[in-house]
Amino acid sequence: MDTDKAIEIVNLLANGVDPETGEVFPNNSPYQHPEVIRSLFLAIKALEKMDKSEKRQKRLPRNAGKSWTEEEEYLLVKAFDEGKSINELSEVHKRTKGSIRSRLIKLEKIEEFKI
Known part of the structure; x- marks a missing residue:
């Protein structure tokens, strides 16, 4: 899986959306808990940083x-x-x-x- 796809999936999860169906998770879903949501947004930042680094590496001689x-x-x-x-x-x-x-x-x- 490429990093862009992973960012897309984690972003959907962080926003309370099932990446497979597009449905909003119910309120009692773990993806609706504040700590989980914050963790997912931190994961997105880390993935974006990794993606930026990978793209820079590809441009280097x-x-x-x-x-x-x-x-x-x-x-x-x-x-x-x-x-x-x-x-x-x-x-x-x-x-x-x-x-x-x-x-x-x-x-x-x-x-x-x-x-």
């Missing part, structure tokens, strides 16, 4: 968050010294621009910019 190898650092420095831009290096290494900048700072190829 393939190597985002992975450790740098010595060979990759060597290739990064070589390409940077040859005049490649941060954007180009980001594409080649499949990493974020921030990761490229951070690695170049660590390798003392550029200085950290402080605001």
Whole structure:
């Protein structure tokens, strides 16, 4: 089940609606108790946060968050010294621009910019 579908189902439950039939739960249903409803709304927030995180992960480059190898650092420095831009290096290494900048700072190829 995908996260969007789970959010939809839990949202219906939190609003006192049977997700299968669309009928409103009776007053004596556990889904009508205040603590259960609050818990379901907390679950919705958690699912939405998880969904947002999953979608962000899908947009990140393939190597985002992975450790740098010595060979990759060597290739990064070589390409940077040859005049490649941060954007180009980001594409080649499949990493974020921030990761490229951070690695170049660590390798003392550029200085950290402080605001």
